[in-house]
Amino acid sequence: MFIDIADIFIKSGDGGDGAISFRREKYVSHGGPDGGDGGRGGDIIFVVDPSMTTLLNFKYKRKHEAGRGENGGKNKCYGKDAEDLIIPVPLGTVIKDKESGKIISxxxxxxxxxxxxxGGKGGKGNTKFATPTRQAPDFAEPGMPGEERHVTLELKLLxxxxxxxxxxxxxxxxxxxxSKAQPKIANYHFTTLEPNLGVVAMPGINPFVIADIPGIIEGASEGVGLGIQFLRHIERTRLLLHxxxxxxxxxRNPVEDFIKINEELKKYKLDLTDRPQxxxxxxxxxxxxxxxxDEFRKEIEGLGYSEIYAISAATGEGVAExxxxxxxxxxxxxxxxTIYDVEDFYIPEIKQFTYDVEIDEEGVFVVSGSFVDRLLNAVDIHNPSHLxxxxxxxxxxxxxxxxxxxxxxxxxxxRLNDFEFEYYA
Structure with a gap:
């Protein structure tokens, strides 16, 4: 089955938590903090796999999550970084942010x-919070959460x-x-329901890849028939064999058919009509x-096309030429x-820990935001040293x-989330 569009959910790994630990050694009465940092969460990485020709795998597996980093340990041991999640895709895959439709890569x-x-950064162990005045910090930093996103994979065959x-x-x-391709062949319309690729390797010529695109009919650029699903695959072909x-x-009138197909190309993308044919x-x-x-040749030449050949694909006559x-x-x-406008690309928000302050109807100063969430996760508000x-x-x-x-x-x-306290300068 040929699948050229897939929607999937991806999430990078969370960072591991920093450790709270103290040295416990014989004859060392006041061992200092020795909690190590947490490991980094796994990245989500897309790589091209030339052997793949369809997005079929993503029809059955739509959720892809990288692993979490290990927590830090005692003796200043760092948590192990998580393995990155490698996601193979076919050559010619465009990754888009599903919500905005903009291109990621x-x-x-x-x-x-x-x-x-x-992946999320690992949290700092309590060793990192030791100072001359705070020699035994009994708190550590939690790991940073990973990122998540819904993306659309769109395959444009090369x-x-x-x-x-x-x-x-x-x-x-x-x-x-x-070629050695074996497309379905029958004497009825839309026998080909999906693109087929083949490699032309004949004596005396350089090999090249040829794609059989499902039949395009009048109105394809507006969604009529099957053509609109596959017109995107023509975008990257260097030469069109009409x-x-x-x-x-x-x-049917062959000249009218020829003109109608080119009109559909123009409606879909203007620059496709400039592609050599x-x-x-x-x-x-x-x-x-x-x-x-001769009559057909004359009319087509009148439209500006000079390279015209006569063949019989069934018998092989003229095909090699x-x-x-x-x-x-x-x-x-x-x-x-492929040239894109700057506006076509998805620009991720820079991950910053920010806060907002506002006064509610009761006169309480409310501090909120990602900075607050992270700070409260790192401390125990009931512990005086944490406070x-x-x-x-x-x-x-x-x-x-x-x-x-x-x-x-x-x-x-x-008030910071559910934690409320009185202010004194």
């Missing part, structure tokens, strides 16, 4: 690797040549003739009036560099100065 090279979420055309014009038959059924057995008149074996080839033309054309076409450290941090971080600016007076109450 575009993995379009074989060796691409991207750290999407960093192929040199894209087979383009209405349903049932012979694209899959051509792919099966020139297949047209000139046999007339289905009662080789036009292929297919099903020669079913064409009764061969003089129509077209593949040779593709290989030669590719030598002159640079690799497609001394707590007040010192409030002073060092400017909270007390902010309260003074807001007019706090002795006897006023301060």
């Amino acid at each position: 575009d993995l379009s090279s074989v060796d691409d690797t991207y750290i999407v979420l960093k 192929a040199d040549v894209g087979l383009l055309g209405f349903p049932n014009v012979g694209k899959s038959t051509l792919l099966s003739k020139v 297949i047209v059924d000139v046999s007339g057995i289905e009662g 080789i036009v292929v008149m297919n099903k020669l074996d079913l064409l009764y009036d061969k003089s129509y080839l 077209v593949m040779k033309a593709c290989a030669e054309k590719l030598q002159t076409i640079p690799v497609i560099e 001394r450290y707590f007040h010192k941090v409030l002073g060092n971080k400017g909270v007390l100065d902010r309260l003074k600016e807001m007019g706090i007076e002795d006897g006023d109450f301060i």
